[in-house]
Amino acid sequence: MSIKQPVSQNHTFEDEQPKNKLDAAIISAGNWLSLLFIFTVLISFYEVVMRYVFNSPTIWVHExxxxxxxxxxxxxxxxxxAANKHVRVVLIYDVVSERTRHYLNLVHHIIGIIFSALMAYGAYTLAENAWFSPSGELRLNTSGSAWNPPFPALLKAIIFVAFCILTIQFLLHLIAEIKVLRKHSHV
Incomplete structure (x- = not known):
């Protein structure tokens, strides 16, 4: 017995293809990085065995x-x-014409650029404070635990870089959408 997923009448295979080289690189890197979930499961299993079988818990696995x-x-x-799998309000999106969808995409991308750029700025200030002392000297914030890794500072840097990349993604998607609209207006 198979369960069929509802598919939008306007859904096409092209919707799942990367729209540019950055999207393709993100999808490729994401596929490889997803293997780290397996590593996380393995070290978590290791922690359970060490704690409950050998009564020797680790200090590093949880963090x-x-x-x-x-x-x-x-x-x-x-x-x-990048994979066009983000949340979308299909109630409206699927009942409008293709041209209207392109205009909705324009609005989405412009708002996305503004949002992600502002979030990148906010993430920068958090990352800067996590990486540098008030005097400007390099010192990474740490977790404060017995192990005390610099994971908080590293995660703030990852968030900053991710929002910078997201801003570029939105910009590239906006440019592509404008090109599609121009092409359709000349037809």
């Missing part, structure tokens, strides 16, 4: 697994946008 998972979820946002 490492949290850091990897958090980093992958941040990168997952880039992946979802």
């Amino acid at each position: 490492t697994a949290s850091f990897i998972g958090g980093s992958l979820f941040v990168i997952g946002g880039l992946y979802a946008f």
